């Protein structure tokens with residue numbers, strides 16, 4: 024999305040743009056695909072688009088009129104054994120009330136956390152050019168010491184300072200999967216900001232699926248006079264006199280340009296496409312230390328089951344099979360010590376056809392099940408032999424899909440007997456379709472110890488820029504769009 028938006032904005036300002044995309048469709052991680060009348064999305068929910076500069080930019084491009092959007096009533100439901108709590112969308116007070124009701128003896132802690140979320144949201148929106156006011160700037164400046172302390176502290180430590188109620192800490196940490204790391208590694212700032220985004224803003228869902236968003240941006244690039252070449256992978260960024268002067272594709276074609284923008288992942292851009300020899304040594308060491316996020320598995324299901332009868336109409340259902348600490352679950356999963364057949368896990372579910380009836384044939388439903396993280400080496404590297412995804416890989420995917428369906432059946436009885444279509448994506452699938460190394464879901468992780476964050480689209484190589492989530496702190500589609508906007512503004516000198 025970052026590449027699509029930066030291309031659109033550059034071509035709109037009269038620049039000649041060529042976008043090279045390795046996949047056959049636009050969108051990267053913001054895509055959908057069709058199977059037997061069912062439309063399956065990769066992302067679940069979109070937030071943060073209806074305000075600030077990004078809203079103005081996307082409105083100018085006609086994006087809000089060109090797409091039919093659904094505004095979600097409830098962002099999420101957090102489900103644990105014998106416990107569940109609903110997070111309404113665009114309603115921080117409602118979310119706070121839900122926590123106060125669920126944890127009556129911890130009302131003060133809940134109030135403190137939600138007051139911090141509210142203050143942070145307000146301080147950050149005062150940075151937006153459109154919302155800037157003297158009062159807002161003063162409020163932001165006074166918040167700086169707090170922001171610094173929250174970015175160096177883990178979310179777990181932040182909560183632990185107010186409460187020793189581990190259940191409350193666990194439930195207040197339920198969003199960790201969206202940020203890519205569990206509470207003991209994740210900066211408090213990030214998860215508090217994420218709550219502000221997910222619970223304090225409108226949540227949007229495109230009626231036709233997320234591909235509509237990417238398709239419209241791709242169409243804009245073309246309509247405004249730009250060019251997109253699909254199935255064209257870049258293998259090298261050409262450097263002359265320490266400047267990026269163009270790119271070379273895997274088929275050996277070379278294209279020269281005044282500016283090169285990369286939306287490949289950070290490590291790939293610098294270490295594979297540019298090459299260490301062209302990087303300042305200190306910068307190369309920072310890239311070495313950059314830790315990519317983990318990958319996960321995604322199961323899409325088309326079912327004949329009548330799902331409206333169940334309480335499943337949420338942006339995401341965070342379904343925990345046990346109360347096990349998510350920090351332990353995460354560590355075991357990345358160390359490849361989890362067996363999905365035997366162990367309790369955490370799943371993210373969405374019945375997207377309950378959010379938009381255009382995603383499944385009449386009377387049927389689409390469901391997606393996400394599990395994060397998973398080791399690339401899970402069960403003999405998913406039974407891929409010598410890089411070949413053969414019959415054993417396919418059989419293993421089927422088996423893994425059945426295991427996940429068995430788990431979700433506790434929440435949706437009868438699911439296994441009503442399935443018409445099932446498609447399971449592994450880290451290798453994500454790597455193949457997005458080019459992300461190891462199928463990483465979020466480029467780099469945002470940990471308290473990650474030294475190389477991604478605050479800038481500028482790079483030490485002249486005329487080379489990053490875009491998308493690689494250019495703007497955070498993971499998610501709105502961050503990718505912000506990155507796209509930032510890159511084009513930088514190139515245009517605005």
Ligand SMILES: Cc1cc2nc3c(=O)[nH]c(=O)nc-3n(C[C@H](O)[C@H](O)[C@H](O)COP(=O)(O)OP(=O)(O)OC[C@H]3O[C@@H](n4cnc5c(N)ncnc54)[C@H](O)[C@@H]3O)c2cc1C
Nearest residue numbers: 024025045051052066067068256257458491492499500503
């Ligand atoms: C399973 C999953 C669920 C998610 N759910 C949500 C959600 O609910 N809400 C949300 O906001 N975000 C969600 N995200 C995150 C969000 O989708 C991404 O953060 C965002 O789409 C990233 O956009 P991007 O433009 O930065 O990069 P990408 O989407 O990674 O795009 C990179 C593009 O560059 C292309 N490319 C890479 N290398 C090359 C090369 N060498 N040559 C040519 N082309 C190349 C790729 O094919 C791709 O099109 C989810 C992500 C995943 C994986």
